[in-house]
């Protein structure tokens with residue numbers, strides 16, 4: 277055996293997800309339990325790819341109503357108006373607030389879509405046991421996870437938008453059904469990233485190296 281990084285799973289070692297204890301286990305047999313806290317032990321998160329896909333597909337489906345349905349329902353003396361995210365952005369752009377329009381566009385349309393695409397790339401590459409750019413893919417995963425925590429920014433933007441419109445006119449603003457779909461997209465993408473096991477990115481490379489040795 278050459279000196280270098282030790283791969284726990286290849287050496288038959290598992291770490292406990294709850295207490296972090298490293299213990300020895302065999303690849304065969306039933307469920308292993310941590311000798312210290314008796315939590316179930318796994319070499320990799322069980323069914324990580326399938327679960328991650330399930331959340332991701334649900335997020336893709338809800339991305340449609342989030343963009344098609346009204347996010348804001350404005351009603352004033354002059355009538356009522358429904359705005360989707362995109363029509364809101366266009367309104368902001370034409371009324372001169374191009375900077376705010378840009379922020380809303382990036383936070384509400386670009387970032388959620390890029391996260392969905394990033395998770396798709398990660399899942400497909402892992403399923404195909406790709407050995408392509410593992411460092412970059414791990415970095416991509418870290419970015420998705422990091423952005424997930426700050427994603428509620430999108431919701432804040434909508435709230436700020438509502439407040440701005442409210443100041444401008446004597447009107448009542450209600451969040452439309454898209455706001456709910458929108459929040460669901462954010463949460464589902466976060467779940468998808470949480471279920472994904474980034475160690476899967478490195479497993480095909482390991483396998484390849486073992487085969488060569």
Ligand SMILES: [Zn+2]
Nearest residue numbers: 292295310313
């Ligand atoms: Zn434990």
